[in-house]
Amino acid sequence: MKKYILILTLLLASVMSAQPYTVNYQLNVVDPCTNSNYTALTGQFNAGESFTADLTNWSIPNSLLPWEDLIKFFDGSVWSLDECAISENLQLAINITKLNCGTENDYDYDDPLFFYVEVAVIGQNSGVTPVDQDYMFNSGCFATLDIPITPEKIALLTELDISIADIACAYYYAGSGWTSSGMSWTIENNTLSLQLSHFSKFGGGKGTLVSSVESEEVINQIPSKFNLDQNYPNPFNPTTNIRYTLPTEGEVTLKVYNTLGVEVETLVKGLKPAGTYEIKFNADNMPSGIYFYELRMNNNSLTRKMLLVK
Incomplete structure (x- = not known):
C-alpha cells in the first residue's frame, strides 16, 4: 500500500511540476503630458498560450x-x-508610451518610431527588471506580437507617410541601444508579426528612419552654449556619431542634406530639454559623397560637413 501511495505522490509531483508558468499582465497607455498611466486591460495567461488586446470597449x-x-x-x-x-511566473506592465504631448492629430514625433512599447517585468524569482535592462528568454524561445493591419490602420499609416511594405521595427538592448538584432518581423496576410528574444523596449516606424537612427544617448550635463560637434569618425562608412548641445529647452531639428541642398534624412525633430546629446547616423542606403548636417533650435542654426566613403 505504501508503495502505491509513493508512486501516486511522485506522479502528482510530476504533474504539478509540469504546469506551465503564468503571466499576469497590464496593458497601459502613458499620458505624454502628465506621465500618468491608464490601464486598458488586465489579465492572465499561461506560457505557451496568448491573449488578445481587445480595446473596442475601452473608454479612452x-x-x-x-x-x-x-x-x-x-x-x-x-x-x-x-x-x-520562461522558468518562473511573471508580472508584465506593457506600456504604450512616448507619444508626444501636442494637439489633436499631432503625429509629429521626435522619435522615428510611430509605435513604441516598454515592457516592465517582475519575476517570481528574479525580481524587478527595468525596461532599460533585458529580461532574456530561455535559448531558442520567443514572445510574439501579431498586429492585424485593418483598413483603419492603413489610413493611419498613409497619414504618417508609411506604406505597409516600408514598416521596419527596432529593438532595445541594454548597453547597445536601438538595433534590429534579436528581433524578426514579417508582414503577411495583413498582419505585422514581431518575434522577440527578450522583454525591454521595441517599436516600429518607417524603414528609412528606423535604419538611419539607431540610438540617441543623452549625456547628463547642462551645456553653456548651443553647439554642433564634428561627426566622428569622419570620413565614415556607413555609421557615424553626431554630438550636439542645447543650453536651453527648445524645438530642435537635426537634418542631413546632399550637396544639392536636398534633405535626405531627418535625425531629430521635436522639443528637447537642455543637455548634451549624441546620435548615431546610418547611411547604409546612401551613395558615397559629401553631406551636410544642420542643427536648428529656435532662431539658431549650425551646419557641418561630413564625408561618406564606401
Whole structure:
C-alpha cells in the first residue's frame, strides 16, 4: 500500500511540476503630458498560450483622445509567449508610451518610431527588471506580437507617410541601444508579426528612419552654449556619431542634406530639454559623397560637413 501511495505522490509531483508558468499582465497607455498611466486591460495567461488586446470597449481618457488612432493600432493584437521561454511566473506592465504631448492629430514625433512599447517585468524569482535592462528568454524561445493591419490602420499609416511594405521595427538592448538584432518581423496576410528574444523596449516606424537612427544617448550635463560637434569618425562608412548641445529647452531639428541642398534624412525633430546629446547616423542606403548636417533650435542654426566613403 505504501508503495502505491509513493508512486501516486511522485506522479502528482510530476504533474504539478509540469504546469506551465503564468503571466499576469497590464496593458497601459502613458499620458505624454502628465506621465500618468491608464490601464486598458488586465489579465492572465499561461506560457505557451496568448491573449488578445481587445480595446473596442475601452473608454479612452479625454487627455489621450489626440492619440486615439495610435492607441487603437494595438486593438486586436495577439500577444503570446513560448512555453519554454520562461522558468518562473511573471508580472508584465506593457506600456504604450512616448507619444508626444501636442494637439489633436499631432503625429509629429521626435522619435522615428510611430509605435513604441516598454515592457516592465517582475519575476517570481528574479525580481524587478527595468525596461532599460533585458529580461532574456530561455535559448531558442520567443514572445510574439501579431498586429492585424485593418483598413483603419492603413489610413493611419498613409497619414504618417508609411506604406505597409516600408514598416521596419527596432529593438532595445541594454548597453547597445536601438538595433534590429534579436528581433524578426514579417508582414503577411495583413498582419505585422514581431518575434522577440527578450522583454525591454521595441517599436516600429518607417524603414528609412528606423535604419538611419539607431540610438540617441543623452549625456547628463547642462551645456553653456548651443553647439554642433564634428561627426566622428569622419570620413565614415556607413555609421557615424553626431554630438550636439542645447543650453536651453527648445524645438530642435537635426537634418542631413546632399550637396544639392536636398534633405535626405531627418535625425531629430521635436522639443528637447537642455543637455548634451549624441546620435548615431546610418547611411547604409546612401551613395558615397559629401553631406551636410544642420542643427536648428529656435532662431539658431549650425551646419557641418561630413564625408561618406564606401
